[in-house]
Amino acid sequence: MNETNHDDRRGASIRASQHGLYPDSNEDATPLIKQILGKVENGQTLVLEPGEYHFWPHQAEEKFYYLSNNQAGLKRIAFPLLGRRGITIDGAGARLVFHGEILPFVVDHGSNIRLKNFTIDWHRTFFSQGEILAAGMDHVDVAIDEARYPYEVVDGTMRFIGEGWSHGFTEGIFEFDARLRRPAHLSGDNLGGVFSSENSAEYLGDSRVRLKGEFGRLARPGNILVMRHYRRYFPAVFMVDSKDVVLESLVIRHAAGTAVLGQFTENISLLNCAVEPDEASGRYFSSTADATHFVNCRGKILFRRCRMSNQLDDAANVHGIHFRVDEREGDCSLLLGIGHFEQKSMRPGVAGDDVVFRHANSLATLGKGRIKRIEQVDEWTFRVIFRAPLSPEIQPGCAMENLTWTPEVVIEGCRVQNNRARGFLLSTPRKIIVRENELSPAGSAIKISGDASYWFESGAVRDVLIEDNHFGECCYGPVSWGRAVIDIDPEVSGPDVAEATFHSGICITNNIFSTFDTGLVYARSVKGFVFKGNRIEANRAYRPDKRMRARLTLEVCKDVCVQDNYIATDVAEAPMLELNETLNERHHVELQPHLDTTPQAHVESL
Structure with a gap:
């Protein structure tokens, strides 16, 4: 399945303006859009006029949902596409602004649905931010714009006030580098330490607050502190029990949880979509969790020319459930x-x-x-x-x-940057292609895992091709987000590990690794590992952490091929390969890569 397989033979278009919905009125569009959707027949396209529309939850459709890796509950839905077939919603460049606790789009038992050409944002975001004024190992002083991010401090406890909600801290605090607009180097959650939501705040006056904790790292004045105070209740787009869904030219500025969430859905395409903040807004965060997350889906999941940045978790997570x-x-x-x-x-x-x-x-x-x-x-x-x-x-x-609900995954021409944690987490036994992307998250760019002990995320890979990508300065966050640019680390243990591998068929070829640290790949329990034709370049964005001794570290692996790789002469010396607990001797390994002084163009910026 790709985007051309979806049936584009649509019926007549319906313009929302013909039914009384006009942009830029600042009125609640929710009740009227509900009426208009009731008039749109299967196979038709609803077209909005360009401009800005506002949506409140009070008159929205209601339905209870269990959202995987997000929070269950009664959801108020602005655009309920329930049991619909062949529907397109064309925003024509419109900006949809949501207010309060509302879920913008739900596709439930739908088929051949296309959402395109609009931006999703919230008037009052579910996280807040402020500028760091001063810091110690036990406190950080922050200036917060009370008009944009209303809050109060009562008896040492800070509560953030939204449209119809009020919450204290849920996941603590997070530091962004103000100049680079990315997570601060090695900072991690709660400044690498402990932060409690109770008895941790003191109002200093003049929109300044002191937050107290036991921090592991010293925050830097001038940087931005993001305050995390809302659970994962409201994705921007939620798909369930559906088939053939296309998201095209969508820009998601914010969401309370995963921006795009799909479960038990067959064939999902994201084409020229973005999860990223508007820099003009001054915001440093986009979605409060993953940019995208797909659980027990099948068919094909396709990303093409997408951008994911500044979300507070991974760019994509595709997996099943143990x-x-x-x-x-x-x-x-x-x-x-x-x-x-x-x-x-x-x-x-x-x-x-x-x-x-x-x-x-x-x-x-x-x-x-x-x-x-x-x-x-x-x-x-x-x-x-x-x-x-x-x-x-x-x-x-x-x-x-x-095993039936496992998808093929294709990720092409995408860019991931400036986000907390990792890039693509991919666990499926069907074909995986990651090609021609620019990847520089704060953790590993690609993570292939699997466990049945904590996350219970399943999916032993069998056929993975990672080629022609440009890996930038990955792994500048804490080591828990990744020890290498590509982390293949199923959580396996016990005597049976030495008898069989969990993953197989992983080929990493013709990529550029522009890295400041040693570790390129960590792989455990893989049969058929190929690292070939890659180029390693120097990157001095940060000081090396030396999380790995060698560029490639392989543990309990079979049938390894490492050859024809090139390394620039200004890259720091390190062993090319470390093999631990090797299961057989069917390896073809060149321990010394070729020296290459020839300049080589990076993947073209997207």
Whole structure:
């Protein structure tokens, strides 16, 4: 599936202005857009006039949703596309401004839906920011614009005031480099220390507040402090149980949680989309969590010419779910539990889906099955009946992954920069292509993981091509965000690790690594690892941290090929490869890359 596979044979266009909706009025457009959507037939296009529209939650459609990796609850929806087919919403360049606790777009049991040509923003953001005036290891003084980011300090506790909401700190504080508009070097969450929401604030007068904590790093006066005070309740676009959804030329300035969230949806395309703040606004943050997140989807997920910057988590996370086996009720029936609280009530699949069972620690395969029926016991438990008896090895404590709901992923011509944490987190057994992108997040640019112990995010990769990308100054945040530009680190342990690998078929070729530190790739438990034809250049944006001794560190890997790589003469010396716990000797390794003094053009700026 790509964007040309979606059926573009639409019916007549309907202009919102013909039904009384005009821009730039500052009136609540929510009730009128609800009426207009009721008149739009399947196969038609709703076109807005250019300009600005405002949406409040009071008269919005209401529906309860469980949002994976975000918070469940009753959602008020501005554009409810429920059970719709062949609908296009064309904003014609409009700016949609949302007020308060409202979810802008929901595509639920829809198909062939296209959203294009508009910007999403909130009048009062769900995070706040201020300028750092002074700092010590136990405090930081901040000047906050009270008109843009209203707040109050009562009895040592700071509360932020929004449109219909008031909240204290939820995830603490975060420092941005004011000049570079990116996370401050090595700062991390809560200035690398401990910050409590209670008894931690003192109002100093003249819009100045002192925040107290036990910080691990000294904040820099003049930098920007982002204050995180709202949970992940309102993505900008949410897709569920849908098919063939295209987001085209959307700009998402802000969202309370993941900007774009999809679960149990088949074929999603993001074309020329952006999750980024408007620099003219002075804001240093975009979405409060990931730019995009896709859970138990299938078909193809396509990113093309997209930009993701300044979000407070990863650019994209694509994965399945490992469900915990809690009880075996016979040969064909299991009780499954939810492992992570952010996956509450996410179903294990539907009848006919193929699944695999894994050891919780080693992730070794224990058996397979096909679902006959699913019964939801409560928000945390499902009873799953299978068509045939299961292997006797499948017992309480192991994990189950749905193999049917796994997507192919293609990411081309995108740019990721200036965000907290990582770039692309990719865990799916189907084809993955990451090509011609510019990547410089504060952590690893690409992370391929998998676990059944904390996040319970599944997806052993089998066919990954990473080629023709430009990796810039990655991993300038804390080491917990990444030890290398590409981190392949499934959380596997136990004696079975030495017998089989979890990931396989990873090819990293013809990329430019413009790095200030040593580590390019860390890989664990991979069969068929290729690092070929890459160029390594010097980057002096930061001092080296030396998180890895060698450029490539491989642990418990099979069939390794490292050859024909080039290194510029001004790159600091370091071993090319470190092999630990190698599983066999079928390796082709050139320990000394070619020296190259020839200038080479970077990937063209997007």
